[in-house]
Each structure stands twice: as C-alpha cells, then as structure tokens.
Amino acid sequence: MGDDLGRARLLLVLGVLLALTAAAVVAGAVRGTLPRLADVPGLSALPGVGPGSELERAVAMAPADAVRFSWTDWAGVRDDLALDPPADPSTRDVEELLDAAFDADLSATTALGESAATSQTALGFSPATLSWELFSQGEEGALVTMGLAEESDAALVEDRLRQAGFTPPEDATGVWRGGPDVLATLGQLSPELSFVAVDSEELVVRASDASAYLQRAVDTDPPEPGQGVADAVEALADAGPPLAAAVYDSAVACESLAMASADGAAQEQARTLLAAAGPVNPLAGFGLGVQPGGDATAALAFETDDQARENADTRARLASGPAPGQGGDFADRFSLGTTAAEGRVVTMELEPTEDARVLSDLSSGPVLFATC
Structure with a gap:
C-alpha cells in the first residue's frame, strides 16, 4: 500500500514538472527562444539534471574581480590521453602526464605546470590526482581553484601542508599560511601556492600568492559571472565540456586578442580584411576550448542576439x-566547421590541422576573427 502511494506521488510530481516544461517550451517558442532544461522551475531537482557543467560551477566560484579564466579538466585529460596514474603518483607519473598533455595542447591553461611534481610530493595534489583546475585572474589578485576527487584527498592535503611547515588555520575554513620562506624549503613551487585553503565539504582546494585575497575568496560568496563570460562558458559547455579552455571578459578579450599587438603591415592588412568582411561589434566575452579528441570550439559573446547574428558571417569570413x-x-591552423549564432553567442567549430596548437596560439593576440 505504501509503495503504491509513493509511486502515485512520484507520478503526480513528474506530471507537474512535465506540464511546467511544456509551458516553458511553448512560451519560449512564442518568443523565439527555448529554455534550457536546468532553467525550468523544479526540473533541476530530478536526477541527472544539474545546475551546469563543472566548468560553469568552477567559474561561478571565482572572485568578483576575476576577468580571465584558465580551465583544465584533469580527469578528462587523463582519460583522453589514456593515462591512469596511481593514487600516489611518482614524479615520473606526473611528468609523463604533463609531457603528453603538452603534446596534445592541453596544458596551456594550467598554473601548476612547473610546480606539478613538487606539489604532488610536498602538498598532496597535482594534475595527476586533481579532478580539475581553474586559474582565475583579476585586478586585485589571482586564485587557483582545484577540485578533489574524494574526501580522503582533502585530509591528505591537510596532512601534507602540516608536514611541509604551513601554519594551520584557526578554523576549518581558514588559510594555511606558507609564504616564500616555506616554499623555498620544498623545491620548485609557484608563488600561487604560497597560501592554501582546503574545503573538505565542497572537495575544493584554493591557493594564492596573497593570503588576504585568498581569505576574502573563502569568506565571500562570489557573485554571478558577468553576462559575456557566462554566455561564453555556457556555449563551451554546450559544445561538449572542454578539456582545456581560456575564457575572457570583454575588456581582456578586446585587449589580449587585439590587432594592436601586430606590426604596422599586419594592422594595415587587417583593416583591409575587416572592411571587406562585414559588420564587427565589440566582444562581450570570449572562450576557446579543446574537446576530447582534439577538436576545438570558439565562443564569441555579444551584447545582443542581433549583434551575434550580424557578426556570425563576418567572423566566419575572417x-x-x-x-x-x-x-x-x-x-x-584549423579547418572551419559550422559557425552559428545562438542567442548572444557565435560558436565556431575548429578542427585543428596536424601538429597545430590552436589553444596555445589563439588564446592570445593578435587574432583577427576575435577582434573588437
């Protein structure tokens, strides 16, 4: 009797959610846009429908001043490279992974590269054991946010920090204080690992070269990312969660990718090409990601749907x-596949040519098709 009642209640809930979904779809069709499943009221409570990809969740953890995001899905990279380091990887295991990731152009976004072998032995984490890594940079500081695979990994990191000479925090959410003097005794470690915070509930480790910046990141609920960044991140996730990606807000994209860094002859050639290509609007955000298997996606976010539609053909020509x-x-460098305007974002499918390093080459300027 109880099981029948439970099934009846479940069917009723599902019926209500399906009705809500249908209503949202109809309303979207009238407006010319369709909602994402995760945006339908109540639907995110169903198994398998979550708040977004790991990339989206990681970017949502970034500090308020963050404008440049460098993402590496280390678990995905290991799978893509068919590498399975042991739970306690050796220096050779770590170096083998980094060498293979470099050859596949999947290590350009990590902040842990030269520190990896030492951070594994001294601090208990590295690309060989982390689930993912997001390096965020802003006007006030930089932060490395890293996902752990298991709760036991958090305990291991805390044990290694204590053994390494880091001063423990007074509470569970505080900052382990190392600094240059401690790092100097451990070997080759990036200054970004000077101060560390371990969140055993969220399975996240955060690190920075500035203790106050890190503590503020731990204590403050981050705001939602800017619209341009959020649009670019969502487009990359929808294209197939990237193994490695670079995402910039408007100001960084329009500076880092600008033709202004080219010489005079290149700038003159660019002006001629732009004049012949069509309308160009400033970017609201930019993302470039590499998917499993090596294909890449560029996501160019704009202020409006109309701008995205106007820029799609222009950017494809460029x-x-x-x-x-x-x-x-x-x-x-690549064969251009489908270029499409969806909402405020133009997505471009890029199939790298043999030995091309699309992410490394095109995440810094000058990049004509991403000009503002």
Missing part, C-alpha cells in the same frame, strides 16, 4: 582567410 600577425592563414 576565420577562413589570412591570419595577419599570426602568420600565414587560419587554414594552416
């Missing part, structure tokens, strides 16, 4: 021609 400032043509 990405199919010469690459002033980079040298040669973009076709030397």
Whole structure:
C-alpha cells in the first residue's frame, strides 16, 4: 500500500514538472527562444539534471574581480590521453602526464605546470590526482581553484601542508599560511601556492600568492559571472565540456586578442580584411576550448542576439582567410566547421590541422576573427 502511494506521488510530481516544461517550451517558442532544461522551475531537482557543467560551477566560484579564466579538466585529460596514474603518483607519473598533455595542447591553461611534481610530493595534489583546475585572474589578485576527487584527498592535503611547515588555520575554513620562506624549503613551487585553503565539504582546494585575497575568496560568496563570460562558458559547455579552455571578459578579450599587438603591415592588412568582411561589434566575452579528441570550439559573446547574428558571417569570413600577425592563414591552423549564432553567442567549430596548437596560439593576440 505504501509503495503504491509513493509511486502515485512520484507520478503526480513528474506530471507537474512535465506540464511546467511544456509551458516553458511553448512560451519560449512564442518568443523565439527555448529554455534550457536546468532553467525550468523544479526540473533541476530530478536526477541527472544539474545546475551546469563543472566548468560553469568552477567559474561561478571565482572572485568578483576575476576577468580571465584558465580551465583544465584533469580527469578528462587523463582519460583522453589514456593515462591512469596511481593514487600516489611518482614524479615520473606526473611528468609523463604533463609531457603528453603538452603534446596534445592541453596544458596551456594550467598554473601548476612547473610546480606539478613538487606539489604532488610536498602538498598532496597535482594534475595527476586533481579532478580539475581553474586559474582565475583579476585586478586585485589571482586564485587557483582545484577540485578533489574524494574526501580522503582533502585530509591528505591537510596532512601534507602540516608536514611541509604551513601554519594551520584557526578554523576549518581558514588559510594555511606558507609564504616564500616555506616554499623555498620544498623545491620548485609557484608563488600561487604560497597560501592554501582546503574545503573538505565542497572537495575544493584554493591557493594564492596573497593570503588576504585568498581569505576574502573563502569568506565571500562570489557573485554571478558577468553576462559575456557566462554566455561564453555556457556555449563551451554546450559544445561538449572542454578539456582545456581560456575564457575572457570583454575588456581582456578586446585587449589580449587585439590587432594592436601586430606590426604596422599586419594592422594595415587587417583593416583591409575587416572592411571587406562585414559588420564587427565589440566582444562581450570570449572562450576557446579543446574537446576530447582534439577538436576545438570558439565562443564569441555579444551584447545582443542581433549583434551575434550580424557578426556570425563576418567572423566566419575572417576565420577562413589570412591570419595577419599570426602568420600565414587560419587554414594552416584549423579547418572551419559550422559557425552559428545562438542567442548572444557565435560558436565556431575548429578542427585543428596536424601538429597545430590552436589553444596555445589563439588564446592570445593578435587574432583577427576575435577582434573588437
């Protein structure tokens, strides 16, 4: 009797949620847009429907001043490279992973590269054991946020920090204080690992070269990312969660990718190409990610849907021609697949040519098709 009643209640709940979904879809169709499943009221409570990808959740943890995001899905990288380091990897295991990731252009976004072997032995984590890593940078500081695989990993990190000479915090959410003097005794470690905070509930480790900046990040609920960043991140996640990605807000994209860093001849060539290509609006956000298997996606976010539609053809033309400032043509680096405007974002499918390093080359300027 109880089981029948439970099933009846479950069917009633599912019926209500399906009705809500249908209503949202109909309303979206009238407006010309369809909702994401996770945005339908109540639907996120169902198994398998969550608040977003790991990339989206990691970016949502970043401090308020963050404008540049460098993402590496280390668990995905290990799977893609068919590498399975042991739970307590050796220096050789770590170096083998980093060498393979470099060859596949999947290590360009990590802040742990040269520190990896030492951080594993001294601090208990590295690309060989972490689930993921997000390096966020802003005007006030920089933060490395790292996902742990298991609760026991958090205890291991705390034990290693204590053994390494870090001063423990007064409470569970405080900062382990190392600093340059402690790091100097451990070997080759990035200054970004000077101060560390371990969240055993969220299975997250945060680190920075500034203790006050790290403590503020731990104590403060981060705001939602800016619209341009959020749109670019969502587009990358929808294209297939990237193994490695670079995401910039408007100001960083329009500076880092600008043709202004090219020489005079390249800038003149760019002006000619832009004049012939069509309308160009400033970017509200930019993302470039590499998916499993090696294909890449560029996400160019704009202020409005209309701007995205107007820029789609322009950006496709620019990405199919010469690459002033980079040298040669973009076709030397990738084959351009589907370019589509969806909402405020233009997504471009990029199939890298043999030995091309699309993420490394095109996450810094000059990049003509991403010009503002």
